[in-house]
Amino acid sequence: MKTEYFKTFITVVNEKSLSKAGKILNLTQPAITKHLQSLEEHYNTILLERNVKGIKLTEDGTLLYKYAQELLSILEEAEQNISGNKENPKGILNIGASNIPGQYLLPLILGKYSKLYPQVKVNLEISDTGEVVAKILEGVYDVGAVGSEIKNPRLEFIPFYRDELVFILPANHPLSQKEVLEPEDLLKVPLIWRERGSGTRMFLEKVLKNFGIQEKKLNIVMELGSNQAVLTAVEGGLGGAFCSEIAIRNAKKLGLISAHRIDGLGFQRDLYLIYLKRKKQHPLINSFINLTVSEFTNWGAKNNELAGKNR
Numbered sequence: 001m002k003t004e005y006f007k008t009f010i011t012v013v014n015e016k017s018l019s020k021a022g023k024i025l026n027l028t029q030p031a032i033t034k035h036l037q038s039l040e041e042h043y044n045t046i047l048l049e050r051n052v053k054g055i056k057l058t059e060d061g062t063l064l065y066k067y068a069q070e071l072l073s074i075l076e077e078a079e080q081n082i083s084g085n086k087e088n089p090k091g092i093l094n095i096g097a098s099n100i101p102g103q104y105l106l107p108l109i110l111g112k113y114s115k116l117y118p119q120v121k122v123n124l125e126i127s128d129t130g131e132v133v134a135k136i137l138e139g140v141y142d143v144g145a146v147g148s149e150i151k152n153p154r155l156e157f158i159p160f161y162r163d164e165l166v167f168i169l170p171a172n173h174p175l176s177q178k179e180v181l182e183p184e185d186l187l188k189v190p191l192i193w194r195e196r197g198s199g200t201r202m203f204l205e206k207v208l209k210n211f212g213i214q215e216k217k218l219n220i221v222m223e224l225g226s227n228q229a230v231l232t233a234v235e236g237g238l239g240g241a242f243c244s245e246i247a248i249r250n251a252k253k254l255g256l257i258s259a260h261r262i263d264g265l266g267f268q269r270d271l272y273l274i275y276l277k278r279k280k281q282h283p284l285i286n287s288f289i290n291l292t293v294s295e296f297t298n299w300g301a302k303n304n305e306l307a308g309k310n311r
Contacts (some may be wrong), residue, residue, distance in 0.1 A: 003075060006068040008035040009047065013065055016054045039064070063135060066138065073139035090119030093284045094141050098199050099182060100244045101226045101271050102126035102143035110293050117287055128225070130197030136274055143285050144274045147199025156277045156290060159270035161296045164245045166259045166267070170237045176258035183213060183262055190239035191220040192230050200227070203269050204242050211265055233255070242267070
């Protein structure tokens, strides 16, 4: 079976359209159809169903989609490790990142990475930690950057930046003049929470639980899907929230919010680069991880020191 058929199949599933897949692969629609039919004939099953909403995977199609991703990932890895120039890697590096590393950290490194490795095309997608981990396991992303470590024997987690969550309030809130809040103050404020699957939420729930604060006792009035949305809601006076310190610096300088620590509670956490352990020798992954860890070790220390002086 030709590997290009699997690539066609994956592209059609991802794009949910034969015509869109054809444009990406530079193939005619009849050629796309022939590739799909060849796969269905080979496996003697129906892989895709078409309806008014588009294309839907069958049960067998879902299974093949998973194997096809792993197959192409392994072939690409073999090409890089055996034929690729490890000193000057080339190819496509697909990165998935959760909100904080994806919006505030990785963009700072990608420019330098592109200058060092001009033959590497980088694709960066931002979602929540849970989805990034799932797509790393599926082989969709080569490397990820997330805000929480998830136990899985197939994954390698490498800390690259020390982040801190702070509690923020609207600038005119009655508690805004207190530099340090009491844990009991959290029960008095309408709270804006991150969505389930967010690394920020996973970490926050763990810290509060260890301190004996149950989520059901909190007055959570809203759940939002990004740190920027949370920050905007707090600026608008809708409640208080926990946000990454790096994400609220500008709003704090402008006087749009107040930032606080909670007495007795520590909210420092590591942000992690993650990848499949079996891809440990992949030149593209290694080049990106080595540069990122090196740059942010120094950058993070300097910026955290500066942030501490400005508090």
